[in-house]
Amino acid sequence: MSISGQFDLESTKTGLSCDLMHMTLLLRGKTLGSRKRNLRLLGMGPSGERTVRRWEAGDTRPSAAECSFIASLGPNAPYDQGVRDNAPFTYCDLFAGIGGIRLPFQELGGRCVFSCEWDKFAQKTYRMNYGETPAGDIRQVVSEDLPDFDVLLAGFPCQPFSLAGVSKKQSLGRPTGFEDKTQGTLFFEVARIIRDKQPRAFLLENVKNLTSHDRGKTFKVILQTLEGDLGYQVFWKVLDSKNWTCQHRERIYIVGSRNEANFSWDALDIPKENHVVGEILEENPASRYTLSDKLWSYLKSYREKHEAAGHGFGYSMVGPQDTTRTLSARYHKDGSEILVRQNGKNPRKLTPRECARLQGFPDNFIIPVSDTQAYKQFGNSVTVPVVRSVARLMMGACKDGLRST
Secondary structure, eight states, rough: OOOOOOHHHHHHSSSSSSHHHIIIIISOOOSSHHHHHHHTEEETTHHHHHHHHHHTTSSSOOOHHHHHHHHOSSSSSSSSSOSSSOSSEEEEEETTTTSSSHHHHHHHTEEEEBBBBBOHHHHHHHHHHHHHOBSOOOOOOGGGGGGOOOOEEEEEOOTTTTTHHHHHHHHOOOOOOOOOTGGGGGGGHHHHHHHHHHEEEEEEEGGGGTTGGGGGGGHHHHHHHIIIIIIOOEEEEEEEETTTBOOHHHHHHEEEEOOOOOOOOOOOOOSSSSOOOOTTOOOOGGGGBBBHHHHHHHHHHHHHHHHHOOOOOOOOETTOOOBBOOTTTTTHHHHHHHHEOTTOOOEEOOOOOHHHHHOOOOSSSSOOOOOOHHHHHHHHHHOOHHHHHHHHHHHSSSTTTTTOO
């Protein structure tokens, strides 16, 4: 132990000082709820903060497991907001994924007071970039325990409504949409929190097929819930990411306002420039992303078989001047929906960093998980520049900003 009472490299064998422990456990837990979550993950009860203070004073030492967890929080989360009490508006981030919807609202000066994401790998990526660990199962979230907030953000699970998800589930004889008791009904968890907390506005994101699922009945129920039951003005539009990045990706964005808002999709700032794949490619990608002869042979024969049958299934090849298909969560399997042409050798998959760029994430966004998990995370995420334009439109539509009155 050092003279100051702080743990040094020799005393902990982790490279962590108590200053860092205190910062990651307490200051990085910017809200009381996130502080308590971090302490709870360490197995600590109500006296957890006193225990940390004893670590600081040198009275006791954290265990190796506790030090390992603290280290995983990361000392340099690039989008950690710190403690901010004068933000122009606050928001909560539900079904947060890796924080793609959050990022533009944070850029506008908003402060996140609560986040929720059940997937442990997505939680890790979120934590490493935003410095906080989201809560888990939204069904366990008690509305009364949440702090008040001005804006609710939610990219609620899309699989029950997506074209790929519906076809797969129907082939297995499984329910889809609102009949899916594990995922489809999670929309009503969002509605429950909107009802209980009455935010000034909300932004929901989902797949394009949400509007047509079950011949439009699913979307009708969603709109009836938001407008008729909850009393919000609702504005929705399907937007294609190809106007913001080099990816064809159609998603529906649903904006709600508790009060009358001067909102119009006609005022959305849609970029005029064309984006191409060459903008996102890394200069020297690792050889492991090049397809093996066996996999490349399989993909070619698979495509030939379906073309002969008159189907459009099969791989998609792109070059530097092209636009890609939609990046999906299944990209980790074979990468067939977006293959990059290479001179003199088999095509390759996009790297995780290229997938991040395809979705508009900045290059300082940390990717702390395996390639498999990274492909799933970016495939499930949103196109950040699209959300940025929508967030600015929402801000401009409210004369006094997004702050609740």
